Amino acid sequence: MGTYSIAVLPGDGIGPEVIEQAVRVLNVIAQAYGHTFHFQHGLVGLAAIEAEGKAISEETLATCQKSDAILFGAVGSAQHGATVKPEEALFRLRKGLQFFANLRPVRPLDAMLDASSIKADILRGTDLIVVRELTGGLYYGHLEPNVPGKPSEIRETERGYEAIDTLLYSEEEIERILRVAFDTARERRKKVTSVDKANVLSSSVLWRRIAERVAKDYPDVTFENLLVDACAMHLIRQPASFDVIVTENLFGDILTDEASMLAGSMGMLPSASLGTRRTAHGLFGLYEPIHGSAPDIAGQNKANPIAAILTAAMLLRHSLGLKEEAAAIEAAVEQCIEAGYRTVDLREEGKEILGTREMGQRIAERVAALAGNKLS
Numbered sequence: 596m597g598t599y600s601i602a603v604l605p606g607d608g609i610g611p612e613v614i615e616q617a618v619r620v621l622n623v624i625a626q627a628y629g630h631t632f633h634f635q636h637g638l639v640g641l642a643a644i645e646a647e648g649k650a651i652s653e654e655t656l657a658t659c660q661k662s663d664a665i666l667f668g669a670v671g672s673a674q675h676g677a678t679v680k681p682e683e684a685l686f687r688l689r690k691g692l693q694f695f696a697n698l699r700p701v702r703p704l705d706a707m708l709d710a711s712s713i714k715a716d717i718l719r720g721t722d723l724i725v726v727r728e729l730t731g732g733l734y735y736g737h738l739e740p741n742v743p744g745k746p747s748e749i750r751e752t753e754r755g756y757e758a759i760d761t762l763l764y765s766e767e768e769i770e771r772i773l774r775v776a777f778d779t780a781r782e783r784r785k786k787v788t789s790v791d792k793a794n795v796l797s798s799s800v801l802w803r804r805i806a807e808r809v810a811k812d813y814p815d816v817t818f819e820n821l822l823v824d825a826c827a828m829h830l831i832r833q834p835a836s837f838d839v840i841v842t843e844n845l846f847g848d849i850l851t852d853e854a855s856m857l858a859g860s861m862g863m864l865p866s867a868s869l870g871t872r873r874t875a876h877g878l879f880g881l882y883e884p885i886h887g888s889a890p891d892i893a894g895q896n897k898a899n900p901i902a903a904i905l906t907a908a909m910l911l912r913h914s915l916g917l918k919e920e921a922a923a924i925e926a927a928v929e930q931c932i933e934a935g936y937r938t939v940d941l942r943e944e945g946k947e948i949l950g951t952r953e954m955g956q957r958i959a960e961r962v963a964a965l966a967g968n969k970l971s
């Protein structure tokens with residue numbers, strides 16, 4: 596029985612809808628296991644821009660810094676190109692708090708194998724994790740102090756407009772993410788696939804050089820390099836051949852949206868972003884489903900809350916050290932899928948379609964039942 600502080604940042608669109616269900620499940624865990632979770636709610640994204648002029652305020656950042664873990668919904672709108680971007684909240688949190696390792700597990704549930712557009716015999720046995728570098732690369736060209744000139748901008752020239760982004764990685768940034776990948780593989784099936792574009796990009800040539808060097812420190816782990824375009828293909832052709840995929844920021848972003856479809860939907864994939872700072876119970880972390888604010892379905896009780904609920908399970912495991920509680924949430928999700936409950940994104944003949952709240956409620960009920968059985 597413990598007391599923990601969790602910063603909760605629901606954000607925009609479906610963010611608040613799915614986070615409400617994740618918090619509901621966390622409350623059931625607290626009650627069943629006798630924990631106390633202090634939730635500190637904060638504004639991020641459009642709501643924060645409207646209220647405070649920034650995608651995340653200094654005060655909210657300070658609240659996050661004092662917490663044991665941060666639970667984040669989603670930010671963003673259908674309109675892009677505003678002066679203050681809601682997505683800035685993510686960059687401030689990720690870069691500001693040095694969450695450089697983004698873990699995105701992909702495990703299609705057995706009960707859904709036949710429903711996927713990918714054949715069940717190809718999907719069977721798929722259990723992979725993408726370790727995405729999160730605080731470097733193209734996303735941060737505009738923030739890098741050491742890059743001369745203006746490394747990210749749209750500018751007007753005599754020939755019309757041109758735009759530049761800079762993809763910069765230091766040796767230290769590459770090495771530390773590779774070590775996270777190899778350490779993760781040691782806890783799993785001991786295989787690392789490092790994904791790059793070393794046939795074109797200098798940053799990838801350096802990445803590959805360092806990957807090969809780090810691999811020598813892990814002789815017990817099978818290691819391979821793969822070009823990112825081939826990886827995108829192999830993810831569909833033979834997803835079960837992967838264990839740990841490690842890659843740079845933008846490649847990891849794109850490959851995980853693709854990989855989410857192995858698990859059935861964007862609404863199924865959780866994520867944990869970690870650095871090196873420890874709390875009393877584990878690693879300090881930022882937890883977010885991989886999906887965005889989904890403006891097309893926001894406010895309609897249609898969003899799948901499973902990604903957010905599995906994200907809460909990752910939070911319990913990595914930042915609060917509550918492994919049994921995390922496993923109870925994962926088992927409850929699996930039971931609900933086995934029982935035939937689906938949200939619209941997982942549409943499947945003959946299954947019962949539930950709304951966001953109803954799916955959250957069914958999962959919460961099963962968490963309570965599982966915890967009750969274990970504790971009695």
Ligand SMILES: NC(=O)c1ccc[n+]([C@@H]2O[C@H](COP(=O)([O-])OP(=O)(O)OC[C@H]3O[C@@H](n4cnc5c(N)ncnc54)[C@H](O)[C@@H]3O)[C@@H](O)[C@H]2O)c1
Pocket residue numbers: 609613668669670671672673682685860861862863883884885886887888889890891892897898899900902940
């Ligand atoms: N971590 C984040 O906050 C985050 C992540 C990705 C995108 N975004 C932002 O979200 C906004 C919308 O981006 P987008 O539409 O390209 O991506 P998106 O992830 O919001 O949606 C992509 C598609 O997947 C569906 N989808 C996503 N999550 C779902 C869920 N839980 N249940 C059911 N269906 C779901 C949507 O309806 C949509 O059709 C953009 O502003 C983008 O920058 C934010």
Ligand SMILES: CC(C)[C@H](C(=O)O)[C@@H](O)C(=O)O
Pocket residue numbers: 671682685848885887
């Ligand atoms: C919203 C966007 C900046 C973000 C990213 O690219 O990191 C999102 O797509 C994600 O996957 O978390």
Ligand SMILES: [Mg+2]
Pocket residue numbers: 848849852885
């Ligand atoms: Mg993404």
